[in-house]
Structure formats: structure tokens, C-alpha cells
Amino acid sequence: MPSPQSAIQDMAEPKVKLTDIAYEQIEEAIITLRIPPGSVISELTLSEMLNIGRTPIREAIQRLAREHLLLVLPQRGLLVPEIDLRKQLKLLETRREVERLICKSAARRALPEERERFTRLHDEFIHAAATDDDVAFLRADREFNELSLVAARNEFAEGAMRLMHGLSRRFWYFHYKQAADVPEMARLHAAVAGAIAKGDVNAAGETLDQLLDNIETFTKATLMSDM
Known part of the structure; x- marks a missing residue:
């Protein structure tokens, strides 16, 4: 019983x-x-x-x-709130610092089974890049975000990041057809996932910066096109 x-x-x-x-x-x-x-x-x-x-x-x-x-x-x-472009730039400024900490911590602290999942996500991002599949990319991105938060094992950074993930992904999806490159975005995510899977802390930070540079350029291009 x-x-x-x-x-x-x-x-x-x-x-x-x-x-x-x-x-x-x-x-x-x-x-x-x-x-x-x-x-x-x-x-x-x-x-x-x-x-x-x-x-x-x-x-x-x-x-x-x-x-x-x-x-x-x-x-x-x-x-469902409207999308605010200027707030998105403020969000990115905060996101860069918090997400860099999360990705580097995940590379340092991820368990073996979590590294296997990061490897699988790397492959899913590469497949999304090859097929230009935006929905597959978004689903892999959501899983990547959740796994990174778990693997980082920092509840304070997790709390801050959860406030930004959904808004960032919605903004990207709303505007990506006019300024973004889905395959390139997927490849940049694959690079971060691969670095975390290998436990390369420095590469995790560097690839994350490259990803966010791309997102920031995309956001500013969107802002200029709407002015």
C-alpha cells in the first residue's frame, strides 16, 4: 500500500x-x-x-x-500586450549580462545527462538552420532556455531571465521576416549549445555575445524601419 x-x-x-x-x-x-x-x-x-x-x-x-x-x-x-521596440532594447541590455552568466555557469555546472541534451539541441538547431523552420527553431530555443536555467543552478539569475525569455522570443518572431535570418540565428544558438555541451566556459560566453550582437543588430534595424 x-x-x-x-x-x-x-x-x-x-x-x-x-x-x-x-x-x-x-x-x-x-x-x-x-x-x-x-x-x-x-x-x-x-x-x-x-x-x-x-x-x-x-x-x-x-x-x-x-x-x-x-x-x-x-x-x-x-x-496580450503590444510590442514596444524601445523597451526591447532595454531588455536586451539587461539580458546580455544575465544570460552570459547563465550560459557560462551552465558550461561549468551541467551534469552529464544535461550535456547530452545540449548536444541534441545543437543538432536540432543545425537542422532548423538547414530547413529554415522557424517553429522548430522556436521550440528548440524554448527547450534550450529552460535547460540552461536548470544547468546554471543559480536561482537568482533564473528568476531574472524568466522575465525576459518570452518577450524576447515574441519580438523576434513578430519581426523576423523583415530583418532576421532564421538559419543564421539557429546556427548561433547551435554554437552556444555546443560550447555548453563541451564544458567550454569561455566559448559559451563568447558565442553568447555573438548571438546577442546579432539580436541587437536585428532589433535596431527593426526600430529604424518602423520610425
Whole structure:
């Protein structure tokens, strides 16, 4: 007969899993613009769209609100914020310092099984580059971001980075057709993943800087084209 503690864990696991699924699906819908900026949606609409119960949806909404991908409007629903170009440049300034720390820490501290996942992600990025597949790239990017946060083992840097990942990915997807190069972006991500997989701390920092240089150039080009 299972212990009371294990029974409680068994009851909790499906709820945690559904919350993660709800979060990932709503985040992807926002980032890939299936739910476009400026949209007002409801908790019920999301629950019906994903066929997931209201409690996991509500928990996913709370997480997305913390990451500034949703704004909760009391009595009115959920607003997907518009994209602000100038705020994006401020975000990049902060992201560079935090993400460099995360990538170098991940290269230093990743466990063997995590390094294997970084190697697999390196290959997925290379495949996305070869096929020019933007959705495959975004999915690999999300997994890379999550794995980097875990492997870095720095809860303070993780907290700061989680506030920036979703906004950065949505901005890129919204504007990439006018100024970005998906294969090049995927190759730059592959270089960072490969450096972390090999435990090369210096290369992890250097390749991350090259990636963010590319993103900053893309962001400034987007800003100039919209002025």
C-alpha cells in the first residue's frame, strides 16, 4: 500500500504536468502570434481551446503574467500586450549580462545527462538552420532556455531571465521576416549549445555575445524601419 506522502505526490503530478502543458501551449500561441498583440481573451476561451481544465489554465496565466506576456484585466479578461521596440532594447541590455552568466555557469555546472541534451539541441538547431523552420527553431530555443536555467543552478539569475525569455522570443518572431535570418540565428544558438555541451566556459560566453550582437543588430534595424 503506498504511503500517504507518495499518494499525495501521485495526486499532485498530473496537475503539475497539465499546468506545464497549458503554459507551453499558451506561450507558443502568443509568441507565434496565433494570439496576436492587443488581443483580449478569457480564461474560459483558453480552457476550451486547449481542452484543459480551468485550474491548470489559471496557474499558467499567473506565470505568463509574471513574464509580461499576459496582462490580467479585472472583470474584463486577459490582454496580450503590444510590442514596444524601445523597451526591447532595454531588455536586451539587461539580458546580455544575465544570460552570459547563465550560459557560462551552465558550461561549468551541467551534469552529464544535461550535456547530452545540449548536444541534441545543437543538432536540432543545425537542422532548423538547414530547413529554415522557424517553429522548430522556436521550440528548440524554448527547450534550450529552460535547460540552461536548470544547468546554471543559480536561482537568482533564473528568476531574472524568466522575465525576459518570452518577450524576447515574441519580438523576434513578430519581426523576423523583415530583418532576421532564421538559419543564421539557429546556427548561433547551435554554437552556444555546443560550447555548453563541451564544458567550454569561455566559448559559451563568447558565442553568447555573438548571438546577442546579432539580436541587437536585428532589433535596431527593426526600430529604424518602423520610425
